[in-house]
Amino acid sequence: xxxxxxxxxxxxxxxxxxxxxxxxxxxxxxxxxxxxxxxxxxxxxxxxxxxxxxxxxxxxxxxxxxxxxxxxxxxxxxxxxxxxxxxxxxxxxxxxxxxxxxxxxxxxxxxxxxxxxxxxxxxxxxxxxxxxxxxxxxxxxxxxxxxxxxxxxxxxxxxxxxxxxxxxxxxxxxxxxxxxxxxxxxxxxxxxxxxxxxxxxxxxxxxxxxxxxxxxxxxxxxxxxxxxxxxxxxxxxxxxxxxxxxxxxxxxxxxxxxxxxxxxxxxxxxxxxxxxxxxxxxxxxxxxxxxxxxxxxxxxxxxxxxxxxxxxxxxxxxxxxxxxxxxxxxxxxxxxxxxxxxxxxxxxxxxxxxxxxxxxxxxxxxxxxxxxxxxxxxxxxxxxxxxxxxxxxxx
Numbered sequence: 308x309x310x311x312x313x314x315x316x317x318x319x320x321x322x323x324x325x326x327x328x329x330x331x332x333x334x335x336x337x338x339x340x341x342x343x344x345x346x347x348x349x350x351x352x353x354x355x356x357x358x359x360x361x362x363x364x365x366x367x368x369x370x371x372x373x374x375x376x377x378x379x380x381x382x383x384x385x386x387x388x389x390x391x392x393x394x395x396x397x398x399x400x401x402x403x404x405x406x407x408x409x410x411x412x413x414x415x416x417x418x419x420x421x422x423x424x425x426x427x428x429x430x431x432x433x434x435x436x437x438x439x440x441x442x443x444x445x446x447x448x449x450x451x452x453x454x455x456x457x458x459x460x461x462x463x464x465x466x467x468x469x470x471x472x473x474x475x476x477x478x479x480x481x482x483x484x485x486x487x488x489x490x491x492x493x494x495x496x497x498x499x500x501x502x503x504x505x506x507x508x509x510x511x512x513x514x515x516x517x518x519x520x521x522x523x524x525x526x527x528x529x530x531x532x533x534x535x536x537x538x539x540x541x542x543x544x545x546x547x548x549x550x551x552x553x554x555x556x557x558x559x560x561x562x563x564x565x566x567x568x569x570x571x572x573x574x575x576x577x578x579x580x581x582x583x584x585x586x587x588x589x590x591x592x593x594x595x596x597x598x599x600x601x602x603x604x605x606x607x608x609x610x611x612x613x614x615x616x617x618x619x620x621x622x623x624x625x626x627x628x629x630x631x632x633x634x635x636x637x638x639x640x641x642x643x644x645x646x647x648x649x650x651x652x653x654x655x656x657x658x659x660x661x662x663x664x665x666x667x668x669x670x671x672x673x674x675x676x677x678x679x680x681x682x683x684x685x686x687x688x689x690x691x692x693x694x695x696x697x698x699x700x701x702x
Contacts, residue, residue, distance in 0.1 A: 311500035315339025316349040319506030320460040325693035327467040335469040340476040345457035351651030356449035357684040364417040367667040375688030390451040395547030398439035404551040480518040505677040509654040515677040524656035531575025534645040561632045607661025656680035
């Protein structure tokens with residue numbers, strides 16, 4: 308059996324790795340348009356191994372994040388990859404946020420997670436600089452460099468005999484008949500496969516359309532903008548400090564993360580990107596802008612949440628506003644403590660009615676699988692997403 312995986316982020320590599328484990332001797336090819344692994348969403352995230360607090364019980368996110376956290380920690384331990392299970396705090400900074408904090412507590416308990424509500428005094432035992440009226444302590448959250456995980460997955464795939472092809476762009480796909488192969492046309496020629504798995508992240512909906520599949524949602528890129536604390540101010544944060552999120556939005560709000568290398572990242576702010584790989588304001592691709600601007604689902608989303616979007620843009624343009632958001636969590640942080648860090652881009656699937664796809668979205672059609680929505684916690688969940696995909700592949 309011949310398998311072709313499009314996309315060399317952590318989900319694509321984990322899926323290829325799982326195929327090699329479950330089907331030794333199979334032909335596995337991974338196609339990645341960049342010249343390295345995990346170049347986009349995987350390589351630009353905050354490195355958090357999520358516990359699964361936020362996700363609706365029974366959803367794929369809830370199920371695969373909980374088991375994925377365990378799988379990721381075990382994989383890192385087995386492969387000598389540095390990680391730390393440090394726990395995190397979700398803090399309510401005023402009384403109006405307490406109902407949402409308590410709702411999160413109930414949801415986390417429904418998901419079977421080790422969490423507890425703690426007082427301000429208990430919170431300061433973990434984070435002495437935090438200001439809050441209450442907090443939720445999530446003991447099982449951790450941190451890792453997911454780029455390092457990708458590198459190890461690629462090594463294991465090479466050892467298993469998989470063909471790893473970087474710097475190769477997919478140009479066209481001819482879907483299989485009931486008996487014939489899928490033909491993938493790339494910048495290096497044609498590839499035949501019995502099974503095609505699309506893990507192309509920011510371009511997954513486009514790859515699906517090339518394969519003759521009509522995606523139920525379109526990917527719209529949102530840039531996540533980060534700062535980091537100056538080295539002399541990193542002591543203000545010991546671990547992970549998050550605000551209570553607004554459940555209307557897929558973003559968790561500006562938060563503070565002590566990375567595996569000891570640096571402290573602050574963010575992300577979330578604004579519409581002007582390119583699917585738009586890591587800066589001046590990165591503009593007219594085709595991507597037109598693709599988003601002509602999509603009715605984005606306009607419906609914008610009408611519903613324009614105030615939220617406007618506030619994110621203002622914070623993007625003002626370091627003072629960004630610092631003020633952080634100071635709600637840690638009052639000692641000011642604008643002079645922040646230096647600009649590398650941004651990320653989130654591939655957010657939006658339905659035609661303007662609603663956000665808030666769960667992993669995996670579409671199976673014949674001998675094809677298309678992963679059409681896999682934002683956070685996809686990196687945490689990647690090994691379990693891979694098992695979920697491979698278990699349902701046709702034989």
